[in-house]
Structures are given as C-alpha cells and as structure tokens.
Amino acid sequence: MTLQLLHFQLLSAALFCIGLYGVLARRSAVLVLMSIELMLNAVNVYVVAVAAFRGFESSTGQVIAVFVITIAAAEVGLALAIVMRLFRSRGTVNMDEIDVMRG
Amino acid sequence: MLLFFAAAAVTLFAAFGVVTSRNIVHAALFLLAAMGAVAGVFVLLYAEFLALVQLLIYGGAVIIVILFALMLTRASEHLGESDTRRRPFAALAAAALFGVMAAAFVADSAWFNSTTRVSVPFRTLAEDLFVVWAVPFEIASLVLLVALVGAVVIGRAGREEDETFPETGEPDGDEPARTPRSRRGERRRRGA
C-alpha cells in the first residue's frame, strides 16, 4: 500500500504517547527530560508530515520543525543546569522526592 | 514503504527503550538511536535538510549534554523504575491519549487520503526561513542566548558551600543583578 499521512500521524502519536509515559513514570529527572525530547520529536514528525502531504506551503512545516529543534536544544541546556543545581542541593534527582508542590 | 516501516519500527523500539530501560546510560543511547531513526523519517518525507539538522543538533549536542548531566549527577547510582504503583496509571493515561488520537486520525483519513509527498526545494526553504520567518528567527537566536547565559548562571551560583535550598524551592540565582554581598546577606536571612 502507499504511504499516507495517516501512517505518519500514527507514528507521531505513538511516539508522543511513549514519551508521555516516560515523563510520568520515570524517576530520574534526566530521564524525564529525555522523554520530553521524544515528545518534541514526535511533534516535529507530525508537522513535517502534514506539510509534505499538504501540497502547498510545505515549507512552513519544516520551518516550524527547525524552530522546535532550536528551542528544544535551548531548553535542554537550561533544564539540565537546573537539574544539576537540584542534585547539588538535595543529593538526588529522584522525582519522587521532590514534593515541593505538596499541600 | 518498507523503509518507512523500518524507520518507524526503529523509532518506536528505541523510544520504548528510553522509557523502560533500567540502565540510565542505556536509555540515553536508546534516545540517540531514536533521534537517528527520526532523521530517517524526515528523509522519507523529502526533508533532507531537516534530517541533517536533527542529527547534528540532537544527536550531536543534546545527547552529549545529557550524557554529561548523567555523569555529573551520578546517575549510575540511582537506577530503577518508578514506583510500581504509578506505572499502570501512567500507561493507562498515555494509552488513552493514544487511543483518542489514533481514532481521530483514522476517522479523518477517510477524507484526507493524499499519497503524494511534496518535496520542498532548498532555496524556497531558505528564503522562507530568513525572509518570511525572519522575526521568529531572530527571537529564536535570542532564546538561545538567554538559555546559554541562564544555564551558566544557574550552574555557577549553586557552587557556594553553605547553600541550602529554601523550603519554598526558589533557586537563589534568580536575581543575578544583586551584588554578591547583598545576596549572601539575604540568603542568610532567608535561611534562618
């Protein structure tokens, strides 16, 4: 069968949800960040696929993807800086022990 | 078609590995594989430039940064999954979301079933990026700058010995404009 947008859509959705699971279920903060990266990648796939199959103004999708990657990279850097601060003060990056939002 | 399925399979398998691997370093490597596979998907979508960018930035910079972080936070000593109590619920939530999305997509594919993929000429892409999307481009560079500076600041300020996290969880480094002396005094007051 020929490739359809649907296939890419499903791939994107699956990737996104796997990433979501990782965000929710993993203990280490770094792993959570990695899962976030997966989610962002999923978004990229979707956007580019839609642009490709749409037939006009397809550059928009890729441009958006470029920006996403850029911001993702920036975010990772910043986030890891924070994680390291966290590690230094608490000695752990276990998400389960960071219940500052409690109450 | 075959290529797609191959790429997709690798992506998903690698992603799965990221979220389920017990060894955190393995997880990072799985992430790398996933990024690569996604690059392959981009190629199938005739977005070669993007594939290159993906590999360079993700596979090159991001993964390295992550590996560094793992090293600095002694991640190897903290292994293991999350509480078993939560795993099912998280899986359930994620699966639910996937279900809804898949259903919506499948339902929509009835009327949007185009099979032609358009390739974007490189020239058009470049023009659009620097002309049509010029402002966001500038802003993106600004974001990168801020992130860079911010990461340095955050990473540096926490090096003092008598540092303790206040119970409110606010990192002290949020006020870089203060002089070191006044900051120290304020920290003392807050920490008391």
Next chain:
Amino acid sequence: MEQAWIIPVFGFGAFAFLALFRRFLPGQGKHLSVLAIIAAFAAVWPVLLDMLDRGVGEYHFPRAWFSAGPLEAGWGIIVDPLTIVMLALVTFVSVVVQVYSLGYMRHGGKDDPRIGWYFAAHSLFSASMLMLVLADNLLLLYVAWELVGLCSYLLIGFWFERRSAAEAAKKAFVTTRIGDVGLLIGIVLLVVEFGTFDITTIMGALDGSGVNQAVVTASAFLIFFGAMGKSAQFPLHVWLPDAMEGPTPVSALIHAATMVTAGVFLVARLFPLYDAVGSAQLAVASVGVATALMGAAMALVSTDLKRILAYSTMSHLGFMMLALGAGGYTAAIFHLLMHGVAKAMLFLAAGSVMHAAHDETDIRKMGGLRKRMPVTATAFIVGALALAGLPPLNAFWSKDEILLAVADGLNPVFLVLFLAAIVLSALYMGRAVLVVFFGRLKPENAGVRESPAVMALPLGLLAALALTTGFIALPIGYDGIGTFLYDAAHGPHGFEINPLWFAVSVALALGGLALAYALYGRGDSSRTDAIRERYARAHRIVAERFYIDHAYQWAIDHVVLGAGRAVAWFDRRIVNDEGVNRPGILTAATGRRLRAHVTGLFADYGIAIAAGVAALALLLWLRA
C-alpha cells in the same frame, strides 16, 4: 342577670391576690378567699330572682373578645335554669368547704404551712367552675374546663411531699387529659362544621339541612369522652379513688359536688346534641349504668372510708349519666344537686372523723364512734340514708325522678340494672354507717372527740339541707321542679309521683339497709368473713378494682413506653448516627482519601493532566 359574669371574678381576684401577696397577708389570705366566695354566693340570688321576675328561660348575653378570620370568640354568658342551679350549688358548697377548711387545715393549733396556696387554689377552682357553667361558647368552656382540671391537680397534690399524693395528682390530670383530647376534637369538629363557637347557635343548627350528620355524631361521642374523664365514668374512672390523697375538704368540693359534675353538666348543656344523636345518648346511658354498678361494687369491698365515698360518687355520677341517657334532663340535674349536697356533707363528716382519729381512714380500725362524735355521726347517717334513697330525704326524690325517666325512656335491661344498683348503694351505705359509727368502740379510739365548731357547723347546716331540699321538687308554691329545670325537647313538665315506683324504690332501699344490718350489725365481721371466703375470687377481682388499673399500667409500660423506646432508638441510631454523624464521617473519610492524591509530585499531577487531556480530546472529537 347581665352582670352575672361578676360571680367568677371574685374568685379570680382572690386567686391573684393570694398567689402574689399571700406572704404579706395575715393568715396567708385565707379569710380573703372565704370572703370572696361568700360574695360570689351572695351574688347568685339576685340572678335567680331576676330570672324568676323575667320569666324562666334561657338568656344569652354575648360579648365579643376576638375574632380570627370568620371565627369569633367571646366572653359571653348564658343564664338559664341549669346555670343557676350550678351556680348555687358550686358557690354554696364552696363556701361550706372553705369555712370547714379553716378548721381542717389546722393541726395542733397551727395552720398548714402552705395554707395560703391552698386557699388560692380553692379560689381559682371555684372561679373556673363558675366560669364553666356561665360560658356561652365552646372556647371559653374549654378554657374553664382545663383550668378546673389544673386546680384539681394542684389540690389533690397539695401535700406533694407525700409520694402517693403527687402520683395521684398526676394520675388525675393525665386520665382527665385523655378525655380532654376527645373533648377538644369534638369541639373542633363542631366549630368547623358550624363555623362558630357559640353554643346556642350550634344547638339550634343541629338538624339543619346541609349539616354533616357524621360530624355531629362523631363530636357527640368525642365530647362525651371528655365528660367521661372528668366525671369518672368507666373506663376513665381510675383517678377518682386515688384522688382521695388530697385534703378531705378538697374531696368534698371537687370530687363530690363540683368538678366531677362538670361532665354531667357538659352533657346537659349540650343536651340538644345528645337528643339528636340517639346512638350517643344510648352510649351515655350504657356507660352510666355500667359505672354505677362498678362503683357500687367497689364501694362494697373497700375498707378505706374516703374511698368508699369516692366509689359512691362514681356510682351516683353513673346514675346521672344514665338519667341523661334516658332523656331525663330534669332528673339528672336534680340528682346532681341533691347528691352534691349530701355527698359533700358525707365527705366533710368523714374528714371530721379522720381529723379526730389522727388521719386514720381504715374503717376496720373504727367503730362505735357515734358515742364520741354525735354531731358528725348524725350528719353522716343523714347523708347515707339520703343517698340510699330513703324518703323524705333529698336524694330520694331525685332518684325517684331518675327511675321514672329510665322506666319510660330506655330498654328494660337498664331498669333492672339500675334497680340492682339502688340495692347495692343502700347496702354499701349501710355498711359504712354501721362499721364506723356503731358497734364497739376500740380502745385506741378512746381519745376521739367531736370536731371544733368551725367544722361541725357546716356539717349541721348541710344535714339540715339534706333533710329539706328534697322538697324543692314538690309542687309547693310552684308547679314543681319540672317547670324550672327542663330541656327544650321535653318542655316544662309537672311533678308526678308514680305510686308503683315509689313503693319499689323505697322497698329496695329498705331491703338493702336491712341486708346491711344483717351482715354488719353485729359489730363483728363474722358473717361477712364467711361470705368473703366463699366468694374469694370475685371479691378479689372487685377489691383490685377489676384490674383496670393494672390494665392501664400494662398499656403504659408496653405500648406507650415501648413506642417511646422505639422512637428513641430510631432517633439515636438512625437520625443521629446515620443522618447527622454519617455525612460528617463520610466527609472526613472522603477528605482523607482525597488527601492522598495531593502528593506534590509532578508525575502524579502529570498523569491527571494527561488523562484530562485525553478525555477532553475525546469529547471534542466526538462533538465535532
């Protein structure tokens, strides 16, 4: 006559004064109370004379009080022969009793410590009773009715330090209350049906078109139920014997002549109602004759002097009700009057005996007292013979009237039972006289002396009256009592003596007395002991008051208290534990369980967010 309303006011005023200021008055105000009742008594005679002047009949003087929507309540009065008879009786006996009390309520030369309150209650009672007989509307009547019941409670339980007295007062109040519920419902039914409280109006409209006869019938029965309570008819008679715990003058006033006659009065006042509802009238007669027999039987086996008199009262009230049930309005009220005089005197005489014998009431401990207390003995004998039905004493004439009414108006069964009751009443009266005043004087009673003048005089007065008042019935100077006291249905009727019934009643009375002499005349109980053993079981039943008290107690214990326990359980377990506590417990438990979700961990909140997003997405997709 229009000013007859002032008659109760004396009493109310005396009550208010004594209740508030008795501490400051000499003798705690007892003299004031006596003066007030004498004034009331004096005020009756102008009313009577005025009526004789203007012509005998019913005079109605309404006065408005307040109105609630279409319903009007008033202070008005009715003055008719019934009213005047009652006014005279109540005031007269009240005067006699209050004067007597001046002597009775002293022991060892000193007044009872709460004598002021005693006389206050007496005043209130007389005032309430007078208001009752004057009332022209059902609302006022009911208020007076309740006040009378209240005073009965206060006076029976006057020596409330005695447990038995307090219990007796409570019993009286509660039992009459049961009747009062019927009375109230009956009144309400009548008011709702006829739209007014006014008695005259209602009595006139009973057979009008569009009147719901079922309501009228029901209210007749219900109102009689109230009358049963106050007049100690079976089965609401249980309070009367116990009420003897009160001071004897109280028994004389309230439980011989006035309060217990309120029930009879009520039926008489509403006589057109009973005339109209034949079934109710029959019920009145039946209850009356049953009560008469029961009372007589219990009087025969009782060994307490006051209780004998109490049962006798019960029996005679039964006679009155029987008369009313037979349509004998004249006979019933006449007997009320005669019996009132005689019984009051009997109670006062009994009080005289008790006062002299240091409050002893057991007749087995008495005997031969006529040697020591001649005045008292004479008075007692006169009263006893009167109630036994011996001419020319007063109660004979009234009993004869009743006999005539029953013979004419009712099924012969009633007549037979009535005759049996007459024999019994002669029997128990003879017994009382013989056992107490004749026979050997016991050594412990050697110190007994006649009572002081203040007590003896009223006795003598009443005795004289008992001898003479009977002659009011006779057509001397006027056409006989039937022309003064009559009901609308029968109209005034002349006096008649039926020689047959005259002979029968005299014979029965004499027969009963002779039997009493035969049984008790010897001064010892040899004959009666044998009889008692022969009929031990029957004797036991009667002596235990036919176990009616036991039945009531059982009902209270099991039904009332059982229901109360059930309701209490319901309130405690269901309303409180479930209804009130459970929501609180539930809230707390829910809160506790929900609190577990507030972990402060990002991942937990993230799951919730993810689930929410999924749900929202589904919703939006389905709607689109």
